[in-house]
Amino acid sequence: xxxxxxxxxxxxxxxxxxxxxxxxxxxxxxxxxxxxxxxxxxxxxxxxxxxxxxxxxxxxxxxxxxxxxxxxxxxxxxxxxxxxxxxxxxxxxxxxxxxxxxxxxxxxxxxxxxxxxxxxxxxxxxxxxxxxxxxxxxxxxxxxxxxxxxxxxxxxxxxxxxxxxxxxxxxxxxxxxxxxxxxxxxxxxxxxxxxxxxxxxxxxxxxxxxxxxxxxxxxxxxxxxxxxxxxxxxxxxxxxxxxxxxxxxxxxxxxxxxxxxxxxxxxxxxxxxxxxxxxxxxxxxxxxxxxxxxxxxxxxxxxxxxxxxxxxxxxxxxxxxxxxxxxxxxxxxxxxxxxxxxxxxxxxxxxxxxxxxxxxxxxxxxxxxxxxxxxxxxxxxxxxxxxxxxxxxxxxxxxxxxxxxxxxxxxxxxxxxxxxxxxxxxxxxxxxxxxxxxxxxxxxxxxxxxxxxxxxxxxxxxxxxxxxxxxxxxxxxxxxxxxxxxxxxxxxxxxxxxxxxxxx
Amino acid sequence: xxxxxxxxxxxxxxxxxxxxxxxxxxxxxxxxxxxxxxxxxxxxxxxxxxxxxxxxxxxxxxxxxxxxxxxxxxxxxxxxxxxxxxxxxxxxxxxxxxxxx
Amino acid sequence: xxxxxxxxxxxxxxxxxxxxxxxxxxxxxxxxxxxxxxxxxxxxxxxxxxxxxxxxxxxxxxxxxxxxxxxxxxxxxxxxxxxxxxxxxxxxxxxxxxxxxxxxxxxxxxxxxxxxxxxxxxxxxxxxxxxxxxxxxxxxx
Numbered sequence: 159x160x161x162x163x164x165x166x167x168x169x170x171x172x173x174x175x176x177x178x179x180x181x182x183x184x185x186x187x188x189x190x191x192x193x194x195x196x197x198x199x200x201x202x203x204x205x206x207x208x209x210x211x212x213x214x215x216x217x218x219x220x221x222x223x224x225x226x227x228x229x230x231x232x233x234x235x236x237x238x239x240x241x242x243x244x245x246x247x248x249x250x251x252x253x254x255x256x257x258x259x260x261x262x263x264x265x266x267x268x269x270x271x272x273x274x275x276x277x278x279x280x281x282x283x284x285x286x287x288x289x290x291x292x293x294x295x296x297x298x299x300x301x302x303x304x305x306x307x308x309x310x311x312x313x314x315x316x317x318x319x320x321x322x323x324x325x326x327x328x329x330x331x332x333x334x335x336x337x338x339x340x341x342x343x344x345x346x347x348x349x350x351x352x353x354x355x356x357x358x359x360x361x362x363x364x365x366x367x368x369x370x371x372x373x374x375x376x377x378x379x380x381x382x383x384x385x386x387x388x389x390x391x392x393x394x395x396x397x398x399x400x401x402x403x404x405x406x407x408x409x410x411x412x413x414x415x416x417x418x419x420x421x422x423x424x425x426x427x428x429x430x431x432x433x434x435x436x437x438x439x440x441x442x443x444x445x446x447x448x449x450x451x452x453x454x455x456x457x458x459x460x461x462x463x464x465x466x467x468x469x470x471x472x473x474x475x476x477x478x479x480x481x482x483x484x485x486x487x488x489x490x491x492x493x494x495x496x497x498x499x500x501x502x503x504x505x506x507x508x509x510x511x512x513x514x515x516x517x518x519x520x521x522x523x524x525x526x527x528x529x530x531x532x533x534x535x536x537x538x539x540x541x542x543x544x545x546x547x548x549x550x551x552x553x554x555x556x557x558x559x560x561x562x563x564x565x566x567x568x569x570x571x572x573x574x575x576x577x578x579x580x581x582x583x584x585x586x587x588x589x590x591x592x593x594x595x596x597x598x599x600x601x602x603x604x605x606x607x608x609x610x611x612x613x614x615x616x617x618x619x620x621x622x623x624x625x626x627x628x629x630x631x632x633x634x635x636x637x638x639x640x641x642x643x644x645x646x647x648x649x650x651x652x653x654x655x656x657x658x659x660x661x662x
Numbered sequence: 663x664x665x666x667x668x669x670x671x672x673x674x675x676x677x678x679x680x681x682x683x684x685x686x687x688x689x690x691x692x693x694x695x696x697x698x699x700x701x702x703x704x705x706x707x708x709x710x711x712x713x714x715x716x717x718x719x720x721x722x723x724x725x726x727x728x729x730x731x732x733x734x735x736x737x738x739x740x741x742x743x744x745x746x747x748x749x750x751x752x753x754x755x756x757x758x759x760x761x762x763x
Numbered sequence: 764x765x766x767x768x769x770x771x772x773x774x775x776x777x778x779x780x781x782x783x784x785x786x787x788x789x790x791x792x793x794x795x796x797x798x799x800x801x802x803x804x805x806x807x808x809x810x811x812x813x814x815x816x817x818x819x820x821x822x823x824x825x826x827x828x829x830x831x832x833x834x835x836x837x838x839x840x841x842x843x844x845x846x847x848x849x850x851x852x853x854x855x856x857x858x859x860x861x862x863x864x865x866x867x868x869x870x871x872x873x874x875x876x877x878x879x880x881x882x883x884x885x886x887x888x889x890x891x892x893x894x895x896x897x898x899x900x901x902x903x904x
Contacts, residue, residue: 187877188881300731311738314742323749335685338702339701345708345721346708349708371671723841726838726840730835733833734831744820
């Protein structure tokens, strides 16, 4: 029993806090448009996201959304739902937003558009947080756009930097195209079922006799999801946008935005298009995700292995990790498969820390101005051992080397696939692809660690400063990546509970 | 006397394909934006026709939201095209190609 | 028998009348070709320059603001449709019927105030912050 009884709409508090801090930043900027009070602006953003994080964690511990305890809360006529999966992903979004806000304090020094930057970050985070709770194709689409539109502006916020503008343009073009495809798919699903609320869609699958339209609509919805998660066939924007964007924004997009894309994928496909009914009308979408998962992880990892530019390598590796998380949907079956879904959620959680950390290290390198390629990073450890230690943790965790968090989530994914493979032999191919790609990824992740720790320092590099905010963010991300180990039990429990409450 | 819903779907599919064709062939960023708008409006036709067909208002309301979001998207898109113009002295989307995939 | 026939007949007549008038005038009028007839302004004013001139960027800012706020008002329509019925219903209080829309408008007002303060609606070009824009050495090749 909680100490206070709250109104049911208060269950959205984690999202509302993010939105309120964004509005607060607008008000601050309206009062003094020329403010460059960086501590105030970054502080507001950080406090807002930390408050959102705290409330989400508090809700999880007090059992909000747990069917056995306080129950799932459906709000606004079932348009939004606060369940365990929603809270789980709200936590991921809030954590990444907090890390980004802390790191941006240093990164944005001398930048003109300070408050605009933070309010856009928080608005995008609001969108992602809403995506976690969206329970209708309407709210899914609106939340997705709320997350996307500020991201376009954020990627191209360095207005006089040609790389940033080019990245923003490409991100926007592909984003606009894919959102048009997504909404057209939604309109077809609506035509075939007569509803947009996810449970109502599920009840009417195949009822109206427009099965062909429904099939095309589902394919287009997959397209929209693939864009948001940077999966094949809409992954082209990812390397460009991440490379050109300010590095904290690249971290934000590749961690929080991707996780949010996956949460809508999980919810839409488990709730709205139940496998049983979809198989009956001859459209088994797990096969689509089997193919997408294998192709995405292979494309991402092989492209990453050939990169010379560190940020671009990380971008392609993030495409590869989208492939790993797609396994969560590929492994679903009519009876079971929640283990794989839970493992995918865990992977996204760990990934939120290790990938954000890795991109923030790149942000630090950009702050120092050491260069962009592997060679430019040579021997940084002699000058910045702490950050480079954290970088090694991120890299080995991303590769899935045993003592780190990334290993456990991949291990659960692997055992989960093998367990469910009896129902769908194609999953064995997915498992094989997972192992091969992880082995390959170790090569290029280790290459960066080798460059930083074992190569001789580049001659003539000046003294490196110690930007406080960036250091704090990187070290926090590193500590969390390590701390996930003893804390893996609760995380795994939360993910399992969320996945089994969702049900296929 | 009403028009069967199939014809609306055909119309919207045709519009969608016109938009997609424009997206794939045009180099001018503004033409690209217009093509995307055509695609979004194709979805709106679908939503409203099916809203009438099914006899509920969900689709119509969603069409209003789609229009609002399309306007917001255009606002952001024009902003990006403006900085594109300032940096590259043109709005040909194939010109900025420093980063290749 | 079919009400579309009337529409078809109307369309046919609508096409035939202007076409026949053009045909008749073509047959009756004398033909006196003269170059001054083809000038843009027959009164004698000589046009200069192209028609494609560049507009002030401020038009663009105002147009964008108008676009966004104009479309946002579309979202008031579904609310306006049900508002009277909601007030008449005993289950719904005035606050819960009016409150959400006031909140919506308030959020829009925050946006408008922000745009105003940042000079988006100033007609003369505001001396916008133009300091060293991005002095971090990020060289996108």
